[in-house]
Structures are given as C-alpha cells and as structure tokens.
Amino acid sequence: MKDLLRTQDLSRPDIELLLETAADFATNPMRSSTALANKSVAIYMTKPSTRTRLSSETAVAHLGGTPIFIRGDELQLGRGESIADTAKIISSYCSALIIRTFAQADVNELGANASIPVINALTDDDHPTQLLADWLTIREHFGKDITGRKFVYLGDGNNMSNAWLIMGAIMGAHVVAATPTGLWSPDPDVVAIAQKIAMQSGGKIEVLHDPEAAAKDASVLYTDVWMSMGDSESERDEKVLALSPFAVTENLMSLTQKDSVFMHCLPAHRGEEVEASVIDGTKSLIWREAFHRRTTIQSLLYHLVRDDLKGSSQ
Numbered sequence: 001m002k003d004l005l006r007t008q009d010l011s012r013p014d015i016e017l018l019l020e021t022a023a024d025f026a027t028n029p030m031r032s033s034t035a036l037a038n039k040s041v042a043i044y045m046t047k048p049s050t051r052t053r054l055s056s057e058t059a060v061a062h063l064g065g066t067p068i069f070i071r072g073d074e075l076q077l078g079r080g081e082s083i084a085d086t087a088k089i090i091s092s093y094c095s096a097l098i099i100r101t102f103a104q105a106d107v108n109e110l111g112a113n114a115s116i117p118v119i120n121a122l123t124d125d126d127h128p129t130q131l132l133a134d135w136l137t138i139r140e141h142f143g144k145d146i147t148g149r150k151f152v153y154l155g156d157g158n159n160m161s162n163a164w165l166i167m168g169a170i171m172g173a174h175v176v177a178a179t180p181t182g183l184w185s186p187d188p189d190v191v192a193i194a195q196k197i198a199m200q201s202g203g204k205i206e207v208l209h210d211p212e213a214a215a216k217d218a219s220v221l222y223t224d225v226w227m228s229m230g231d232s233e234s235e236r237d238e239k240v241l242a243l244s245p246f247a248v249t250e251n252l253m254s255l256t257q258k259d260s261v262f263m264h265c266l267p268a269h270r271g272e273e274v275e276a277s278v279i280d281g282t283k284s285l286i287w288r289e290a291f292h293r294r295t296t297i298q299s300l301l302y303h304l305v306r307d308d309l310k311g312s313s314q
Contacts, residue, residue: 002118003111006126008193009311011310012170014309014311017303019135019139022136022292022295022299025294025298025302026136036060039066039094041060041094041098041301042094043068044072044090045099046102047072047101049122052293053100055297056098083110090114095117096119099121104120104124119304128163131167133289134164141261146219151218153177153223155224155246156225161186168203170312174203174204176206178207179246180242181209216256217257219259221248222262223273224264247272247274249275249278250278
C-alpha cells in the first residue's frame with residue numbers, strides 16, 4: 001500500500017498497527033525523531049485548515065523531517081500544469097505528499113502518478129485521517145472491546161458520514177448514520193460498500209432518519225458542521241431546516257448509554273449542529289480527538305514511508 005487515498009484503502013490489520021503506533025506517539029512523540037531525517041514532506045492545501053495543517057507540520061517535524069506547506073495558488077497547477085506532471089515533480093523533491101482539497105479525483109490522480117506516498121487529508125468525498133484520530137480516541141475511552149456498542153453519526157450525509165460508515169465497517173462496529181432523507185442522506189454507493197465490508201467484519205451498518213431512534217443506547221454521538229466548504233449558500237436555509245432535528249442536544253444525549261461520549265471533527269458551530277452545553281460538557285472528547293490528528297498522521301507517515309501497510313482488497 002503506497003498511498004492512503006480513501007478510508008476503504010485500509011485493512012483492519014493496517015488500522016490496528018497505525019493506532020498502536022499513534023498511541024505510542026501520544027506519550028512519546030519524539031520516539032522516531034530520525035525517521036524522516038534529511039527528508040521533506042509536501043503539505044498541499046486548497047482548503048483552509050487549522051487542525052490538519054498544524055498536525056501535519058508537527059507530525060513531520062517530530063519525525064525529523066522538513067514540512068513544506070503549499071497553498072493552492074502557489075503551484076503551476078493554477079496556470080494549467082497537469083496533476084500528473086505536478087505529482088512527478090513533487091516526487092522528485094519530497095518523500096511524501098499530504099493533500100487537502102475538493103475533488104477526490106484529483107487525489108486519485110496524484111496517487112497514480114506520484115512515486116511517493118500520497119495521503120488524503122480531506123476531500124469532498126472522504127476524510128480518512130480524521131477517522132484514524134476518531135478511532136484512537138474511541139479506543140482510549142472504551143478499550144478494544146466494542147461488543148454491544150453503537151456509534152452514531154448525526155447530520156449531513158457528507159464526507160465525514162462516508163468515512164464514518166466505512167471505518168466503522170472495517171472495525172466490525174455497529175455504525176449508524178442518522179440523516180435527513182433525500183438530498184442530504186449518505187451516498188448510496190458508500191453505504192453499499194460499508195455494508196459489504198461489514199458482512200466480512202461482523203459489523204452492522206444502518207442509515208436512519210429518526211435522530212431519537214438513532215441516539216437510543218448509543219455509546220458515541222458524532223456530528224459535523226452543516227455547511228461544509230464548497231456548499232452553496234443558496235441552499236443554506238433549506239439545509240438548516242432539514243438538519244435541525246439532527247442537532248446533538250442534551251435531550252439526545254439523555255437517550256444514550258450512561259458512559260456515552262460526544263465527538264466532533266471541528267470546527268464547530270455551537271447552537272447549530274450541537275448545543276454548547278454538550279460540546280463543552282463533561283461527555284465531550286473533542287480536544288483529545290483533535291490532539292490525535294497529530295499522532296495518527298505521524299503514525300501514517302512513519303509506516304507509509306517504511307512500506308509497512310498492506311492495504312485492503314475492497
């Protein structure tokens with residue numbers, strides 16, 4: 001496995017290895033401080049970022065490498081140079097490429113033409129690095145045994161919903177996506193892939209349209225902002241109206257297990273997709289979750305440059 005382009009690229013053994021190493025990096029971040037010595041990693045972002053940029057640059061530095069941050073308007077891509085040519089050029093200078101952009105097809109093309117590892121740090125379709133951080137956080141809180149636990153995503157059927165379903169399926173979990181019907185429901189193709197993976201892993205995939213039914217006896221309630229980067233502002237009123245019943249409230253949290261937690265990939269809009277008392281309350285794991293963006297990206301870089309990951313057959 002050369003690249004991490006989609007969440008479904010990962011096998012269960014890959015994830016177990018990445019989480020184990022990331023947990024080690026959480027307590028000993030300089031454990032492998034020469035792994036990228038005298039090497040550089042390109043970090044190319046056409047979307048604004050706080051956590052992804054800071055975690056990526058810090059992860060590279062902790063491995064002894066030099067992070068090279070590149071904005072979307074700083075490459076010749078903006079003047080018509082092809083993605084394939086860009087991939088070859090970056091490969092000749094750097095040891096890995098982390099990219100955060102809009103189109104999944106662009107990331108796929110970079111991976112196909114680069115000779116170095118390419119890591120998808122968010123597209124409109126997927127967010128695999130976030131899910132690694134999420135599952136390390138889940139594992140820290142609940143342990144490895146997730147028997148009988150239900151993990152629920154509420155809100156927009158977007159890239160986070162896609163990644164949540166696929167990662168949960170790989171991990172053999174009971175995963176629910178609770179969304180409106182129609183325009184903001186999960187991609188049917190992604191749901192089908194998740195269900196296929198779950199049949200092999202022993203997991204369970206559900207798509208529900210009743211937030212209270214979804215939240216009942218859940219161990220995790222997870223959400224994302226309702227208006228993502230690239231969403232049309234002309235749809236805001238319609239979208240907010242459709243998603244309002246799926247806001248994570250104290251009432252929804254009261255339906256969950258006693259040891260349940262709240263999670264959010266951030267940034268968050270308090271009073272919109274989540275009540276302030278929930279996200280800032282005692283059940284919220286958002287800060288530990290954000291912290292693990294660094295540990296998991298560090299783990300990914302460490303293992304990809306060593307060619308340790310086998311990949312999935314999905």
